[in-house]
Amino acid sequence: MARRASSSVNPAWFAIAAVVIVAVSVGLYLFKGRFADPFSKLEAFPVADYLQNANSLHLNEYKLEGVVGEQLHYSKSARLFSIEVNGEPVPVVIPSELRDVNVQKGQRLLIRVKVGDKGKLNAIELKKV
Numbered sequence: 001m002a003r004r005a006s007s008s009v010n011p012a013w014f015a016i017a018a019v020v021i022v023a024v025s026v027g028l029y030l031f032k033g034r035f036a037d038p039f040s041k042l043e044a045f046p047v048a049d050y051l052q053n054a055n056s057l058h059l060n061e062y063k064l065e066g067v068v069g070e071q072l073h074y075s076k077s078a079r080l081f082s083i084e085v086n087g088e089p090v091p092v093v094i095p096s097e098l099r100d101v102n103v104q105k106g107q108r109l110l111i112r113v114k115v116g117d118k119g120k121l122n123a124i125e126l127k128k129v
Helices: 011-036 047-052
Strands: 061-074 078-085 088-095 108-115 121-128
Touching: 047 088, 061 088
Parallel strands: 088 121
Antiparallel strands: 061 078, 061 108, 078 088, 108 121
16 A cells, blocks of 8 residues: 655744845835935935025035925936935936936926036936936
């Protein structure tokens, strides 16, 4: 008479699977902010300092998160938008190199900006939020 094969699963496999699932979950939770914010190493844009004295921020780079207002100017090389940050509108120049992102009124954007001459804010990178 033939014997039947044992089909039970070793309980150690359940313990190993549980540890792996918990480790992956904790890792994703800890690094969630890194994936969402590509400019996490940059300081947030100081709106109050900019409005008080824009020249003091000359050549510094910041991350700016805000809502797109009006398009103030358009040319083939760049577009000038009003971006509302913490209730204050600031002008940001978005060069034509960033035209792959369709910027529209009311969108929330995360922008890496560099403060240029006379306080002009130039977008270096941008991402829709």
